[in-house]
Amino acid sequence: MGDREAILERLRGASRPAERLSPWLTRRTFENPVDRFCECLTNLKGDVRRAESAEAAWTIVDNLLDEMDAHSVVINQEPPVDGMDTVARWPERTCYVVGESEGDLKAFCADCDVGLTGVSAALVETGSLIVESGEGRSRLATLLPPVHIAMVRVSRLTTDLFTWTAGRGDHIPTNVTVISGPSKTADIEFTLTLGAHGPKRLIAVVYEDGEMDS
Amino acid sequence: MSASISQFRSQADSAINDLPLQEAIDTATGNFWRGREGALEELPDSEGLRDHFKAIRSATLAQLDEHLESFESNAKAAGTHVHWAEDAAEACRIVIDIGKTRGVTLATKGKSMASEEIHLGVALEEAGIESVETDLGEWIIQLAGDPPFHIIAPAIHKRRDEIVTLIENASGESLQSAEIEDLVAASRRLLRSRFLSAGMGITGGNILVSETGSLVLVENEGNGRFVSASPPVHIALVGLEKVVPTWDDAAVWLQLLARSSTGQPLSVYTNVVTGPRKVDDEDGPEEVHIILLDNGRSQLLGGKYEEILQCIRCGACLNICPVYREVGGHTYRSPYSGPIGAVITPLLMGLEEYPALPQASSLCGACRDVCPARIDLPRMLVELRNDEVEQGLVPWSVRRAEEAAAWMLMDVDRYRRLTGLMRTAQLPVLKDGDLRMPSFLDPSKGRKLKGLAPRPFREIWQSELEGGDG
Known part of the structure; x- marks a missing residue:
């Protein structure tokens, strides 16, 4: 504790009154937030699929999994994914339902083909997805598989970082990650390459859910 | 580590003469700063946002203990x-x-x-x-x-063939014909x-x-x-x-x-x-x-260098800096290079170890213009130069020369008399308007140094421009 006291003493010696600042409020309104969100995520090399209904969205997921011949899928048990009996829907695939399935979650995430999750929010300004940790929600499921499919209900959209932090609750989950596109690097000769250590493909299935949220 | 003037000069020379390196620096820094401009223009009030951020950083440092x-x-x-x-x-x-x-x-x-x-x-x-x-x-x-060569992109100085060899040695895989995508995939595995x-x-x-x-x-x-x-x-x-x-x-x-x-x-x-x-x-x-x-x-809090603690290590000042863009990151001999490195390195690791860094700037002010926290880097570079003089870190010959220059510039008549003398004195080493000194005397280290013009501008102005049309 010697270092702590010595450092704090120096800091206290320099302490002085400071201006109290009011928060920066968003300066943005988007005429069509859904379009803007999809456009931005596409610009970030995300793969955006739009659907008119939850049913249509799930059909898109079926087709995506077929196309990429996905044998194994890790599934975060969170809204809206928890509303679907994915194990019954895809009997031909090995599904690991986080919080329910037995076995080593990390090992499964490291080997499987796809991570399927919901999002707790999405940012219109930047085309970002926000995922959180908690019961039924693995953080490795959105990181280790080569493909991440996120089910994005339009009611989850919020304008930008400022509306998001203004609307936060008192409780903060252990982990919150704002995802803006697939994993990438430009460390070799400044050439953009996708899929460094996280998913090479980030697919957002965006659909109307009839709910109105903030 | 340390960076004396002579170490900095010799490393800068080799970086400047390394053409592939110059190209790599230009590509990376150019892309970064063009990207920055576009990304800030897109915001409704980026100038106001930066002012607000400056205020947040100042207010937080004022009560850092709490x-x-x-x-x-x-x-x-x-x-x-x-x-x-x-x-x-x-x-x-x-x-x-x-x-x-x-x-x-x-x-x-x-x-x-x-x-x-x-x-x-x-x-x-x-x-x-x-x-x-x-x-x-x-x-x-x-x-x-x-x-690291750059605080954001540490390996921009490495060419692809060098990277291939490094990853081959680490992985035991043969990657001779590998594309960049394959190299990234190999590192992922x-x-x-x-x-x-x-x-x-x-x-x-x-x-x-x-x-x-x-x-x-x-x-x-x-x-x-x-x-x-x-x-x-x-x-x-x-x-x-x-x-x-x-x-x-x-x-x-x-x-x-x-x-x-x-x-x-x-x-x-x-x-x-x-x-x-x-x-x-x-x-x-x-x-x-x-x-x-x-x-x-x-120790920097509350003093003339507190502002440097507002830095968020974004690297914008490196990308815009005409010195960094020529001499590259390694010349600073510190993990922190560019304008931010030239200020923070001597402050954290000792000015006596890094006397070259505050000098590695033309004080053009571009770093201050792009800093998201509007940190006045040129001001602190000048402060550090003052500290160097006060701490006796400037070589004797440079100090005497600067004192002589100051003495000459302080009095306009003295300045005119002495430049008049120098106009005559330079004649033996003047060729096509440039000074060609014998190499052991040459302060320009091989660069072109202009001689004094045959007639001072003041004279031309008075006789031909002012007098002529007036």
Whole structure:
């Protein structure tokens, strides 16, 4: 504790009154937030699929999994994914339902083909997805598989970082990650390459859910 | 390390004459600053946002003690261990102690300038803990044994063929005909097993949010998430100036960080860690440690250099700097290069060790114009030059020459008389208007130095321009 006291003493010696600042409020309104969100995520090399209904969205997921011949899928048990009996829907695939399935979650995430999750929010300004940790929600499921499919209900959209932090609750989950596109690097000769250590493909299935949220 | 004037000059010379290196620097810095311009233009009021951010940084530093104590208590409430490290040795000792207690033999590392600052890699190696850098650029320079070339893009100086050899040696795979995509894939395969078997993960930290005791980590590859989510222990090493009071403040920081840095609206991953995994969490580390690193920072508070603590390490000042863009990162002989490095390196590591750095600027002010926190870097470069004179760090010959120049410029008649004399004195070494000195006397080191014009401008003005038309 010697270092702590010595450092704090120096800091206290320099302490002085400071201006109290009011928060920066968003300066943005988007005429069509859904379009803007999809456009931005596409610009970030995300793969955006739009659907008119939850049913249509799930059909898109079926087709995506077929196309990429996905044998194994890790599934975060969170809204809206928890509303679907994915194990019954895809009997031909090995599904690991986080919080329910037995076995080593990390090992499964490291080997499987796809991570399927919901999002707790999405940012219109930047085309970002926000995922959180908690019961039924693995953080490795959105990181280790080569493909991440996120089910994005339009009611989850919020304008930008400022509306998001203004609307936060008192409780903060252990982990919150704002995802803006697939994993990438430009460390070799400044050439953009996708899929460094996280998913090479980030697919957002965006659909109307009839709910109105903030 | 140190950087004397002669070391800086000779390293600058070799960087300037290395054409492929010049091209690599131009590509990277040019793309970064064009990206920055576009990303800020896109915002409704980026100038106002930067003013607001400046105000946040100033106000937070004015009461840094309170914000850090409240950060500490909120982080502890979330289950995080908070450590305070006076200097580099203490910070390294804390990391090694945690590793030894947990019996760690392999640690994975996320990119962290603070860890470069304290030479953590060397300390871990000496303690028998293998540490593997996982950011692709950092990994490449670790394999090569190089220091970082740029605070955002550490390996821009490495050519593809050099990287191929490095990764081949590390992996045993043959990659001679590999495309860049294949090299990235090879590093993904190779590092994945290290990620999964590491006993602890070490990262830096971009922001500490006091109100929730949270650590914010920003990155593009996913390696930072991997390092902080997969091993049983996560240690974050963070300069103690990186705190903000609230999430509203953190949002302003994040809105400016990636835009100023790479020109992205946000980095691919903005990862917020608040304590170790809880009962309900499905994965994540069992232990989280945050080390608040002082290493000379607290002594800057309240003084003429406090403003440098507002820096968020975005690298915008490097990308715009006409000196950095020619001499490159290694010439500064510090993990922090460019204008920010020229100020912070002497302040943290000793002006007597780095006397060349405050001189490595034309004071053009471009760094101040692009800084998201509007840090007045040129002002501090001049302050440091004053300190050098006061501390007797300027060579005797330079001091005498500067005193002579000052004496000459102080009196207009004296100036005219002496320049008149010099016009005659220069004649033996004047050729086509340039001075051609014998090499042992040549102050220009091979560059062209203009001689004094045959007639002073003042005379031309009076006789031909003013008098003629007047």
